[in-house]
Amino acid sequence: MLARVYLRLARLVHWQVGMASSRRDVLSRLQPLLQVVILAFGLFCLGIAQDVFIPIALAMLLTFVLSPIVERLQHWHVPRVAAVVVTVVFAFSVLGGLGWLLASQATTLAADLPQYKHNLTRKIREVRRVGKSDSLEKAQSAVKEVIGELQKDGSVAAKKPPQPVVVEKPAPGGLDSFRVTLTTKILSDAADRIGRYLQAQSLINTGFGVTIATGLFLIGVPYALLFGVLGAVLRFVPYVGVWVAAGSAALVSLAVSDGWREPLMVLTLFTLVELLIYLVVEPLLYSHSAGVSPLALLITLAFWTWLWGPIGLILGTPLTVCLVALGRHLPEMQFIVVLFGDEPVVSTDVAVYQRLLKGDEDGARAVLAQYVKEHPTADVYEEALLPVLARVRRDASRGALTAQESAFITGAIRRVVDESEDGGRPAAQDEAAAAPVLEALACPARDEVDAAALRMLAARVATEGVRLDVADAGVLAAEVLERVEAMRPGVVVVASVAANGLGHARYVLKRLRARFADLPLVATCWSAPDEADEARAALVDAGATDVATTLGEARDRIVQYRRVRAEPAPPRAA
Incomplete structure (x- = not known):
């Protein structure tokens, strides 16, 4: 009777576990x-x-620009309120001065343009003679029709009354310490990158404006100072602003000159200076200061311009930098850094992991084969394969990987290790493995991920005369005790990939230490560096004699017992 009840309860628990696993699989599929x-x-x-959003974005941009000045004044013991007031007054004074200069120069230019009416009329006639072909006339009529339709749409849109926007004040609420820390890091990173970018860009644009003004003065274009300042200001608008300034200067040169040489010289001047800055000055001065690749910046600028119009072209770079800073600190948004960041190509472990995620085992082997040409096998295990297993454990624990995907990647890693172990050992290493000096037993803490990592460790220590017998994944603690009792190994290794498998590892270590007080126990936890100290302390507290956080360190911990196997086991690590 009790057996039947136990069997029914076991089936019920198994069914509930299966239902929970299926729900997680459905959620992982729906997540994209x-x-x-x-x-x-x-x-x-x-x-x-x-x-x-546009006023908010402009306010944030102005904050990023003026914050370094405020901080510098505070460093000089100026009160914060006074520093903010002085900075704002200074900023708006500079903007007002530039606006007054541009307005006065533009007014004078507009007053002088009628004097050059004859030149403009003559050159327009010359252009018309060239453009009297049928194809050009058809193109002109088509453009006029399109512009007329756009004007109709604009007039209809203009008649629509403006829609009021109501902004409600959010309810007051506190942020916990984690969110405050994360938000501070994101804002600091974004402010630092945008600040460095704008400072470098301001320096470059100032030099650009001075060079253009000097060149236009030497060519003989009037109002050279106006176009120099205009070029420096408009160059803050990526890709477009420079050529707007160049077109304006060329148009004025076209009006005041008798021939076509001066306008062509103006366009050549702008082109040469822009190419010099783009190819030489910018890479040397700030290179990756914004943290965004040039191609990604071009794409995002097109997107922000489509979304917000001309103002989006100005705000595109700061907004993209903010998104990249957000992706650097939020694991869920790391794909933004991959897409838009300026880091070099992905590392070997990421490339292998990506190909295995797609089910391309041959592609992963090709990446590893290229890596083996320049690195020893030990580095392949430590730097390429073990990080892949750590990614599998992390992504599977948060539901980003299904059980089938995790099993496929782990199996592929194990096959690679087995093949490299069988085909890549010299004869001397085979002799050392055939006559081991030390027998050791390895126990995976949780599943096949830990077992695959132990296969790498077994391959590493086999060359040192140590035969590491890896137990099956999912083995019970009682079975481990029985196997140790029967095998009497010189050392037992309990392994866990990532710190989230320490619970079972600690349990196995405690059972082993209670049963075999003098048995050397080596615990391995291949986790992130910031988790290593905490994991080490937890494993030592559970009874581990030694703790290793890398394959190389685990190999050294095991090999030491081969060298002193006739001596008593060393005391437990403190």
Whole structure:
């Protein structure tokens, strides 16, 4: 009777575990779709509420520009309120001075343009003679029709009454310490990158404006100072601003000169100076200061311009930098850093992991084969394969990997290790493995991920005369005790990939220490560096004689018992 009840309870528990696993699999499959829906909703909000977001973005940009000045004044013992007031007054004074200079020069230029009416009329006639072909006339008529339709749409849109935007004040609430720390890091990173970018860009644009003004003065273009300042200001607008300034200067040169040489010289001047800055000055001066690749910046600028119009072209770079800073600190948004960041190509372990995620085992082997040409096998295990297993453990624990995907990647890693162990050992190493000096037993803490890591460790210590017998994944603690009792190994290794498997590892260590007081126990935890100290302390407290956090360190811990196997076991690590 009790056996039947136990059997029914076991079936019920197994069914509930299966249902929970199926729910996790469904959620992991729906996660990409949910991310796309959230992204689409965010874009919709940015487009529909641009009257709210654009002033906020401009205010943030102005804050990033002026914050270094405020901090410098505070460093000089100026009170914060006074520093802010002085900085704001100075900034708006500079902007007002530039505006007054541009307005006065533009007014004078507009007053002088009628004097050059004859030149403009003559050159327009020359251009018309060239453009009297049928194809050009058809193109002109088509452009006029398109412009007329756009003007109609604009007039209809202009008649629509403006829609009021209501901004409600959010309810007051406190942020916990983690969110405050994370938000501070994101804002600090974004402010640092945007500040360095704008400082370098300001220096470059100032030099650009001085060079253009000097060149235009030597060519003989009037109002050279106006176009120099205009070029320096418009160059803050990526890709477009320079050529707007160049077109304005060329148009004035076209009006005041008798021939075509001066306008062509103006365009050549702008082109040469811009190429010099783009190819030489910018890479030397700030290179990766913004943290965004040039191609990604071009794509994002096109996106922000499409979303917010001309103001999006100005705000595109700071907004993209903010997104990259967000991705650097939020694991869920790391794909932004991969897509837009300026880091070099992905590392070997990431390349292998990506190919195995797609089910491309041959592609992963090709990456490893290229890596083996320049690195020894030990580095392949430590730097390429073990990080892949750590990624599998991390992604599987948060539901990003299904059980089938995890099993495939782990199996592929194990096959690679087995093949390299069988085909890559010299004859001397085979003799050492055939006559081992030390027998050792290895116990995976949780599953096949830990077992695959232990296969790498077994391959490492086999060359040192140590035969490491790896137990099956999922073995019970009682079975481990029985196997140790029967085998009498010189050392027992309990392994865990990542710190989230320490619970079972600690349990096995405590059982072993209670049963075999003098048996050397080596615990391995291949986790992130910031988790290593905490994991080491927890494993030592559970009874481990030694703790290793890398394959090389684990190899050294095991080999020491081969050398002193006739001596008593060393005392437990403190």
